[in-house]
Amino acid sequence: MREPIWNAYLTVQTAMAYGTDAWTGYCDASLALAATILPTLGPCGPTLVIGGGHPRELQLLRRPAFEPLHLLTAHAPEAQTARSQGIDAVCGDIHDMPYPTASMGLVFQSNVMEHVFAPYIALMECRRVSKEGGVGYFAIPEFEGPEHGVGEFHLHCLTGPVWQTLLTKTGWLVERMERALKADGHAYAHFICRAVPVPFPHAAALERIAEARARLADA
Numbered sequence: 001m002r003e004p005i006w007n008a009y010l011t012v013q014t015a016m017a018y019g020t021d022a023w024t025g026y027c028d029a030s031l032a033l034a035a036t037i038l039p040t041l042g043p044c045g046p047t048l049v050i051g052g053g054h055p056r057e058l059q060l061l062r063r064p065a066f067e068p069l070h071l072l073t074a075h076a077p078e079a080q081t082a083r084s085q086g087i088d089a090v091c092g093d094i095h096d097m098p099y100p101t102a103s104m105g106l107v108f109q110s111n112v113m114e115h116v117f118a119p120y121i122a123l124m125e126c127r128r129v130s131k132e133g134g135v136g137y138f139a140i141p142e143f144e145g146p147e148h149g150v151g152e153f154h155l156h157c158l159t160g161p162v163w164q165t166l167l168t169k170t171g172w173l174v175e176r177m178e179r180a181l182k183a184d185g186h187a188y189a190h191f192i193c194r195a196v197p198v199p200f201p202h203a204a205a206l207e208r209i210a211e212a213r214a215r216l217a218d219a
Contacts, residue, residue: 030110030139030188033180035060037137037192041106044135046070050094050109050126053078057110058087066106072097094122099129101210110139111188113163114154123170127195128206136172136193138163139180144187160189167191171198171206 038060047066049058053073061069071082071089082089092098094116107126116122126136143159164174172193180188198206
């Protein structure tokens, strides 16, 4: 079987962003803000965490309101660490996630979307795996700050209005937006969203994805 072309891109980007050792860095400002917002969400599991799966991030989300917890990461060391803690963790691609449609009540990602190859497809996959009415939590570096996409690790770092437009097109209603600020000028926008019906004409894309998945299941 031929290896999907996406895997080559994923391997290169993972090596660029994470290297070969377990990821130990994290944006403390974003984590601190998430710690104040997550308790206000109420029960909304099952939860899918997308990204590096830093131990502090997973610890923050390991609460009854968000169980059971799942991790999708492109980095094998983080997946192994999460599995050792009893978390369902897989290495995979955000553009084609190995989860059933409408299976998650909360999708959480922090500092991920600026690394993905196709943000529109990634957000559509997040919406596909989310239950209608579920919560999407997307923390993204702001374009206006120092991390405005010129570095080699960030493929995309768009303005707040552009991210909000992408979220709307992919079935995410932005209910709240907060900013995390660091003393060095770094700024991060936290979009807390509700999964709503995907609007025209983008709903047709999800319908075709469902049809393609059904054909693969029957093959």
